[in-house]
Amino acid sequence: MSLFSQVWTILWKDIRCELRSKQMWAGMGLFALLVLVIFNFAFDLRVDNKAAVAPGALWVAFVFASFLGLGRTIAAEREKGSFDRLLLCPVDRKAIYLAKLLGNVLFIGVVEIVALPVFAILFNVPFSLGGLLPIVLLGTIGIASVGTLFSAMAAATQARELLLPILVFPLIVPIVIACVRATGALMVVTANEPPWLGLIIAFDAIFLSLSTILFEYVIEE
């Protein structure tokens, strides 16, 4: 069985389970919308500072909502023991990681698709959707690649809800800053901006490679 087939089989199982339980999507989506609404009312959104606040609000909503999902990625299966059963199968551990990562990107992506129109309405800032989508996609991959690895680590501990953000937040600071700045650059054109998209791509490449290799060791007892 090829790596691709293994990844697809596990991913399809996760999607099917999530479609039936709806535990993650509903919670993450609602949380992202709440954060956007709260930010909208909490800040004085005048025309001159909207573009400065909006990208931060958008990414805070995405990051916090994604943590709700990332925390459940492996923890739910560990609690039920079904993750152990998956580890009994003679499948490449990289396939398990990649399936979980793709699942997370998909789940977070759906939440982002729902949250983006709400963001556009509430914040009423001009931005090009074509320019924003690659930033959102690449940013999500970066956050999910680190989050999936550490969710496997945290799932084996008692204080997983506390541990996951403590472990992951410091690591994703560069990509979150890059995403916020790249999103901001879409709203207000500034001269001499660093290549934020390049930084996001570099982050993705480094952490995706590292996490794929390290996952096998992380899930060992």
Add this chain to the structure above:
Amino acid sequence: MSTPYLEIRGVKKGFGLKPILRGIDLSIEAGERLALLGANGAGKTTLLRILAGLSKPGAGQITLDGLDLVQQTRKIQRKVGFVAHQPYLYDDLTALENLIFFARMYAVEQPQARATNLLVRVGLSKKARERASSLSRGQSQRLALARALLHSPQLLLLDEPDTGLDQEGLEVLHTLLREHREQGGTLLFTTHDLEAALKRSDQIAMLHNGRVAYQQATSNLEQESIRQVYQEVVR
């Protein structure tokens, strides 16, 4: 002298500072059935988890069919079927979907046909389209047994397999184990039932304080003598 099918030499395992297995030595020939007895906490489940490739031994060596368990875990996992104390199913998948998923994970040919066939064998064909969460404890255990047999493993590891099974479930279990044996399969199971251990195994081994305290072929043993030995060992 031929090498045993499963050979366990000096296996140790601890969690933190607490030693669970303090040097296990056991061997099983191909086609043999070994019952592992011992009080709660003796290390039976830990040993089974190591043999299934879920946990690595702290020290010692395990070979199965000439393969090293630590170095060739994936190859060994293809040869091993494991039924844990709990069924560990995907609650949101149906009984059939659970089996098809794992059949694909083991690269079983024609996964749907194999899964359907095994559901019939364990008497759950009418429950095929029901979610695993709606199955009773005994039905879940039967489904877990079917899952363990999907890839026709040579070695079956069963951790108290009769837990939660009603009379019909027990009959299904014993029929499948008999067939597994007739096909030359090897069996290692844990139990607290001395009568079942004597009746359904060729050898019994008793674990106490993380060591094999007693090992004997069952052919010349009687239930009362086992009971006495068991009480002396676990005392």
